[in-house]
Structures are given as structure tokens and as C-alpha cells.
Amino acid sequence: MRVIFMGTPDFSVPALQAIAARHEVVAVYSQPPRAAGRGQKPRPSAVHHAAKALGLPVRTPERLKSPEDQADFAALRADVAVVVAYGLILPQPVLDAPRLGCLNIHASLLPRWRGAAPIHRAVMSGDAETGVAIMQMEAGLDTGPVLAETRTPIGATETTTDLHDRLSQMGAALIAGTLARLPLPATPQAAEGVTYAAKIDKAEARIDWTRPAAQIDRQIRGLSPFPGAWCLIDGERVKLLRSEMATGAGAPGQVLEGFTIACGQGALRITEAQRQGKRPMPASEILRGLTLPTRLD
Template identity: 60%
Template sequence: MRIIFMGTPDFAVPALSALHAAGHEVACVYTQPPRPAGRGKKLMPSPVQVEAERLGLPVRSPLSLKKPEAQAEFAALDADVAVVAAYGLILPQAVLDAPRHGCINIHASLLPRWRGAAPIHRAVMAGDAETGVTIMQMEAGLDTGPMLHKVAVPVDRKTTGELFGELGAVGAAAMVEVLADLSAFPPEAQDDAAAIYAPKIDKAESKIDWAEPADVIECKVRGLAPFPGAWFELEGERVKLLLAEVVEGEGTPGTVLDNELTITCGTDAIRPLRLQRAGKPVLERREFLRGRTVAAGTVLA
């Protein structure tokens, strides 16, 4: 097929690579413009742009697709289908309608559960036993289009970061399978009554509330790892908690129980496994405690 690929982050790179390797003609790659990054705020191209340039594919980075000129340029590519994976721009109806088979999206959840911007984060934070990818036909609504193919993936106590990589690969393989024979994947309407939305993560959500049950906090820690990272305050310093386990323990929530940094919660307790001080590398708990003693009885904010 003649394809337009539309994606931006690391999640989308496996799909671009797989479609190219499968022999599809990638007419153009659309991605977000380079953004300032790092201490020097140097403009950095998106991961998809880096991969497209490695493959020798043409790249476009419009700030919007709302203008008639941008829509005409898109339509002039005369594509059979547009493949979308975490692109980052809303597609106007004229863009959705331009390719012969429309626009097909790789969405990182088992729709209609977790429509929206942060489906992987929300699935992990909610304690879901499984997540997955849905290949869906796009329409004007937010992830409301008919589904073509689903692939389930067990969460198995993985972090959001680990699932991003796994689901990116699963989504790439699923999209290649669908485009090999579109007629073999008849569209299935979503049950709107079963829809759950996955709003973008608000930074205010990242602070740990020790009054919550330990299992809820542990899911939150994995769901926010590695970014933005769940955090607490230790003697006025912000510390990210990137991995933890639930253990037995009781007491006033937020109290350190022992020299292993076991912390009481609303029910049970949390024992950190991986932590990060501001501006410092990620450390395992024992390494963290070598550089900083936290006495039993310390109360965390």
C-alpha cells in the first residue's frame, strides 16, 4: 500500500520501521516539529523523525492541519491509507477522508476502555490485569471509531515505561497484519456505554498520599514510572519513587518503620525498591540508604 505515516514519540517508531520493512510505500512521514530539550534547550527532532530520516523518507512537521493548504498537500500524496500512532495533532475531517481507506490508528489500550491521551498510565494506575493495543478506524470523536483488531497484553506488574516499549512492538506487528489484508478485519463498533477515558496526567497527581492503601500507591508508582514519577518529600527534598512492593505494616500513614525505609500507608505498607533524588541518578533502595540514613519514626510529607 501507499502509506502516510503520522507519529511522534518512541512508541510510534516500531510501527514505522515495520511498515517500511514489510514493503509498503511510505509516501511521507508526518511528525511533531523539533522541540527544545536538555539543559541547552537545543531543538531536537522527534524519535519518528530520526527514524524516518534514517530510512530516507520525506518528513513534514506542520504546526496544524487545519489550514486548507496543509490539507491539500496531504490529499495530494494520494495515499491508500494513513497510519497514525501517537501523532499529537487532531486530524480534521478533510484529512480523515483523504486516503482511500481513511486513517487507521494504533491505540494503546483495549478499547473502549481508556480512550484518550494517557491509556497506558491509566491502565497501570488502575491496577488493570491486562492492557493491549487496538487497531481502529479513525473518526471525528476521541478514539470512538470502529475497531479492526485487538491484541491483549498482561500487565504483570510492569511499569508504564516497560509497557510503552512492549505495546509499541505489539502495535507495529498488529498494524502490519491488518494492512496485509484489510478485508480480513471487518470493523466492529465500540460500546460507548463501556467507555472509560484516560485524561492526560496532571502533575498534581504525582504526589504520593500515604493515607491511600499500599496496593493503590504501588499501582500509582508503576503507572507514573519513569515519567513523571510519583514522589514524596523527605526532609524538605523531593524524592521520586519509581518502583516499590507492598508489605505488611501498620501505623500512622507516612511513617518510616525500619532501616529498610518501609513506609506505612492507609492499609499495609510500601517498601521502596527504586528511588531518585532531584537531579541524581536512579538508585536501588540499598544504594539510596548508603548515602542517606532515614531513621525509623521519620514522618514523610
């Protein structure tokens, strides 16, 4: 089939590669290069890099609202468009242009976690499982009917990074199988169980040790690696990236043993952290160069 691919971050790359191996990708749409790094030079997206490596044409419009951009999109005469974390809202003329419409690879089991941060929210909320859904796109926010889905459990120590990488590969395999079977019947999403995965706010990242250990554990794992849950250790902001439930009790924030911290209920063992200006390190390595106070802020 003639496919338009629309995506931007690392998460989208395996899907692009899987589709390009089986179909004619007539164009790749991605967010424009953004300033990044110390020199703040424009840097193409991960999808842009991957498309160039595959020899595919790349388009990077700031938006798709102009009649000219929409006409250019329609002129590609695509059978279908596949959208994976693209980052722009698609106007109705774009949704209607491909013969089979636009399909979205969404990293949740819809209707749970519609919106911007489904992987983070699934971990932070303590969901037992999540997955990937292939949705027929429509004007509403992730409201379209579902063509296919696949599920996976969320492990007790998994972070957003771990789940992100697994769901990325699952999405690539699922879209490859879905495209091979089009057209498919679509199942409307249930009216019950709708939740919204709001964009992560950096204000959510500071740890409050008076909360139960289970909640802080999910916060740490859900915000790893970005923006990274953090606390102050002798005035230094330290990101806590991995954790596990531990035994012990004490005043909230009290250091019990090693990197085990008492919480409002229960205790938590930090297994990976990152000091300012340093790389992420196992807790044992961090403790060789950092003496913990008796209590963390």
C-alpha cells in the first residue's frame, strides 16, 4: 500500500521501519528540527533521522492548517496514514484524505489513558497491565474506534523507560499485522472507563516522603527518566530513577539503611539515582561518593 507515516520521537521509529519494510512509504511527516544541546542548534527528530537513513522523503510543516499543506498531503494519494506520537492535531481534511483514513498507534488500552502521557500515567497509577491500540482517527482526542490491540503486564519494578521500549516494539508489530489485513472492522470504544493522561507537569516530580511508599515508588518509576522524580540531599537536587518496596519504618524521609528511606507508610529502597551533572548510577555507586544525611527533604 501507499502509506504516509507521521511521527516524531524514538517511540515512533520501530513502526516506521516495520512499515517501510513491507509497503511504499510515500512521505514521512515529522516535527520540524528543534534547538537542542549546548549550542542550541536545530536538531532533526528521531523519525526524521530514521527516514533519511531509509531514503524516504521527509516533510516538516509547522502545522497542517493551511490549504496548501492540506492539498500537498492529499496529492500523495495515500491508501492510509499511520500516526505515532506525531505532535500535531490533524485537521479533518487531512484525516479524510487517505483512502482508508488515518490510523493511530496509541500506547494504552483505550479508552483508558487517552491523551499525551499514557505510559507515565499507567505506571504512576499502579495499573496491572497496559498495551497498544490501533485506532481509526477522528476529530476527538483519542476517541476513535479500535481496529486491534495487544496487552502486556506492568512489572513491579518497571519504569516508564522499560515500558516505553517494549510498547514501541509491540506497536510496530501490531501495525504491520493490521495493515496486512485492511480493511478491518472497528470496535467503538466503551463509554465507561475513560481516563485522560494529562501531560506531565514538572511540579509533579518533587517527592513528598509523607506519602505512602507504594505511591512514591510509582512516582519514581513513572517519571523515570524524564522529568525524573527528585528530592534534596544536603541541598543538592538528586533524581531518583528506580526503586522497590522495602521493609522498615521511621519518620518520613528518615534514612534507615543504605538508600532505604522511610515514608508516610512503609519504606522504599532506591536502586538507581542521578546526581546533578552526572550520569544515572546504581545506588551502591552513588553512595560511594555521597554520604546521606539522617533525613531527606
